[in-house]
Amino acid sequence: MTEMNSKMALMTALGMALAAGAVLPFQAAANANVARALGHPLWGAMASLTVSVAVIVPLLLAVKAPSPNVSAALHGPWWLWVGGVLGALYVGSATVLTPKLGAGSFLVAVVAGQMVTAVLVDHYGLMGLTPRPINAMRVLGVLLILGGVFLIQGGGSKQPVKPVAMPVPASTGLGTS
16 A cells, blocks of 8 residues: 555545544433433443444345354454444443533443543553554643643533433424423
């Protein structure tokens, strides 16, 4: 691959990652609202994960994905399966914490947690990754993100902002309580 194609591929991947991140505030808010409508945060998480399965299965069929090699996966390292557990933990946490913290504070804390952990995972080359040593620039980046948690949360301000309720269409019979 030429250097220009490699840079374009990187820019495309970064753009797609930004787009994926852009949907997370909406996902967290939707999950929190469905949890409220269903009566418990875990039901909200369950609804989100069920809808995820309902979306993925037709996509697998549409792209004619080959059957999974379950045998190879079962013989892989134990941590191959931790993604589903961690995904459920994230969705459940987002459902519970977004109404308490707000989408901005929740997601900047998530990103801070991701970056602290990612730098350590990279440094030690965990889970099959090529080690990338911690350096001053990576530490500075993490510190800036941690500073962002403080700034997004309001710089320690105890002045709550009144949340804006998302109306539920009347045809659902759920109301907006």
